[in-house]
Amino acid sequence: MTTGLFVEQSLNGLQLGVMLFLVTAGLTLVFGIMDFINLAHGSLFMFGAFLAATFVKITGIFWLALILAVLATGLIGFVMEFLVLRRFYHRSHLDQVLLTFGFILVFNDITRIIWGSIPLPMPLPEILSMPVQIMPGVMYPSFRIAILVLGLIVALCLFLIIERTRLGMWIRAGASDRQMTSALGVNVGLVFTLVFAAGAALAALAGIMSGPISAVQIGMGEPILILALVVTVIGGIGSVKGALIAAIMIGMVDTFGRVMFPPAISSILIYLLMVLILAFRPRGLFPANV
Amino acid sequence: MSAFFEIKNLEAGYGNSKVLFDVSLKIAEGEFVTLMGRNGMGKSTTIRSIMGILKPTAGEIYHDGTRIDGLASHKIAKRGIGFVPEGRHIFPNLSVRENLLMAQIKRGSANEWDVDSVFDFFPRLAERMSNGGDQLSGGEQQMLAIGRALMTNPYLLILDEATEGLAPIIRDEIWDQLGKLKAMGVSILIVDKELDALSELADHHFIIEKGEIVWQGDNQALMSNPAIHEKFLGV
Numbered sequence: 001m002t003t004g005l006f007v008e009q010s011l012n013g014l015q016l017g018v019m020l021f022l023v024t025a026g027l028t029l030v031f032g033i034m035d036f037i038n039l040a041h042g043s044l045f046m047f048g049a050f051l052a053a054t055f056v057k058i059t060g061i062f063w064l065a066l067i068l069a070v071l072a073t074g075l076i077g078f079v080m081e082f083l084v085l086r087r088f089y090h091r092s093h094l095d096q097v098l099l100t101f102g103f104i105l106v107f108n109d110i111t112r113i114i115w116g117s118i119p120l121p122m123p124l125p126e127i128l129s130m131p132v133q134i135m136p137g138v139m140y141p142s143f144r145i146a147i148l149v150l151g152l153i154v155a156l157c158l159f160l161i162i163e164r165t166r167l168g169m170w171i172r173a174g175a176s177d178r179q180m181t182s183a184l185g186v187n188v189g190l191v192f193t194l195v196f197a198a199g200a201a202l203a204a205l206a207g208i209m210s211g212p213i214s215a216v217q218i219g220m221g222e223p224i225l226i227l228a229l230v231v232t233v234i235g236g237i238g239s240v241k242g243a244l245i246a247a248i249m250i251g252m253v254d255t256f257g258r259v260m261f262p263p264a265i266s267s268i269l270i271y272l273l274m275v276l277i278l279a280f281r282p283r284g285l286f287p288a289n290v
Numbered sequence: 291m292s293a294f295f296e297i298k299n300l301e302a303g304y305g306n307s308k309v310l311f312d313v314s315l316k317i318a319e320g321e322f323v324t325l326m327g328r329n330g331m332g333k334s335t336t337i338r339s340i341m342g343i344l345k346p347t348a349g350e351i352y353h354d355g356t357r358i359d360g361l362a363s364h365k366i367a368k369r370g371i372g373f374v375p376e377g378r379h380i381f382p383n384l385s386v387r388e389n390l391l392m393a394q395i396k397r398g399s400a401n402e403w404d405v406d407s408v409f410d411f412f413p414r415l416a417e418r419m420s421n422g423g424d425q426l427s428g429g430e431q432q433m434l435a436i437g438r439a440l441m442t443n444p445y446l447l448i449l450d451e452a453t454e455g456l457a458p459i460i461r462d463e464i465w466d467q468l469g470k471l472k473a474m475g476v477s478i479l480i481v482d483k484e485l486d487a488l489s490e491l492a493d494h495h496f497i498i499e500k501g502e503i504v505w506q507g508d509n510q511a512l513m514s515n516p517a518i519h520e521k522f523l524g525v
């Protein structure tokens with residue numbers, strides 16, 4: 001492998017990792033705090049991409065569309081949690097899986113009704129559609145650099161909120177022992193609604209980021225959901241720190257796997273990684289509950 | 291005049307199995323009150339009901355003249371009821387400092403508890419400030435659980451088995467500090483089995499048997515009545 005290819009693939013891997021982290025952050029916290037499995041998380045990823053593509057068409061300004069789509073998806077998440085999901089926290093995991101699987105079907109059909117079945121283009125702002133030279137002889141799409149930087153900034157902010165603020169302590173405490181957290185005066189229900197809405201917004205951001213790379217289409221959330229579940233399990237349920245490390249690991253292994261191995265092997269590489277990690281750390285890298 | 295804290299004819303249980311049949315008790319402001327009884331008699335269940343973790347099926351709980359049964363757990367804590375649970379329930383993924391900070395409730399009066407004053411109160415914790423909650427000894431965890439409840443600046447502190455399974459020297463340290471809290475005017479409801487230590491601090495005792503309060507009296511009455519010890523406490 002040449003140095004150029006190595007650098008290019010490293011950037012790709014990092015970018016996939018950052019995107020996976022944004023999707024997983026909400027999923028792992030929802031799972032950790034409320035013990036709730038939300039399969040429809042991938043739908044929020046899809047909504048983000050569709051809404052952004054539509055807002056770009058309406059406003060013509062990419063960054064404005066991005067912000068609007070992220071906020072709108074956050075709102076969808078808020079409504080979904082407030083009206084429906086909170087009634088299912090005390091139900092079994094099977095009920096939760098059935099409910100949120102139902103959401104996937106409904107959301108996919110709603111998307112089909114509104115946007116049709118043909119994949120949408122995600123138009124890029126001009127400055128982001130030119131490739132740039134990252135080292136002699138190696139060109140790299142500037143859009144990919146931009147989303148990498150944006151993703152890293154958001155991941156860093158999120159990390160600081162979780163690790164350094166009072167709200168972050170409540171979130172981590174809630175993920176570890178919800179009952180004790182509320183018996184100390186923390187309104188865990190409110191914290192959770194916030195987490196859910198923020199998680200939806202982050203999933204939307206990830207969806208927008210992947211829009212120009214893959215396509216904006218129905219069902220785009222499901223493969224991502226599978227990867228996000230793998231990241232959640234490897235990182236340790238409820239741990240944002242674990243999700244960050246696991247997401248970068250998966251991003252790198254998946255990207256380099258595709259370059260270095262035949263498809264039959266590269267497609268199972270991340271699952272092998274998961275098996276290996278769980279064999280030594282059955283509860284993932286940084287489990288929040290003990 | 292309404293009592294500072296009062297439980298009237300409380301009933302509660304888990305699913306179909308009823309555990310509390312008739313629990314009534316009263317705590318006056320500044321009092322140190324015990325709830326004693328043999329294993330499985332319903333002490334922790336009573337406390338879980340007070341904290342709103344378990345919903346009572348009948349009866350009433352009052353704090354400062356307001357009915358608090360049925361309130362959400364976090365609202366009960368916000369009212370000034372501090373909780374040190376059986377088994378400590380330290381957050382393992384938070385540092386010692388964070389375990390304290392997350393619980394802080396400011397009530398806008400002078401001399402409130404904060405991280406520094408808790409560290410002065412339990413110097414052992416100060417040494418472990420940035421350790422994770424999962425890296426503490428049992429005694430340190432217990433001190434942290436008490437310190438954490440103090441961070442809510444409670445008017446009533448509830449402790450469930452706060453000395454269980456600890457080395458005698460650590461127990462003594464905890465009893466000493468509970469004595470200081472009483473002197474500061476904090477009302478205390480405690481579940482514990484160490485009668486000797488309790489008799490030094492307690493004003494009033496309640497004894498529970500199979501979910502019913504079967505005896506109550508002041509410290510003098512309990513200490514002068516060994517038959518009660520044998521009958522209800524198994525000592």
Ligand SMILES: Nc1ncnc2c1ncn2[C@@H]1O[C@H](COP(=O)(O)OP(=O)(O)OP(=O)(O)O)[C@@H](O)[C@H]1O
Nearest residue numbers: 304307309327328329330331332333334335336376
């Ligand atoms: N979560 C639960 N689900 C079902 N039954 C329970 C639960 N917790 C306690 N019990 C039952 O309720 C009864 C009272 O338990 P409780 O924990 O209140 O006793 P306790 O007086 O605190 O005992 P100990 O001294 O052992 O702590 C026991 O018979 C116990 O088996």
Ligand SMILES: [Mg+2]
Nearest residue numbers: 333334335376
């Ligand atoms: Mg008990």
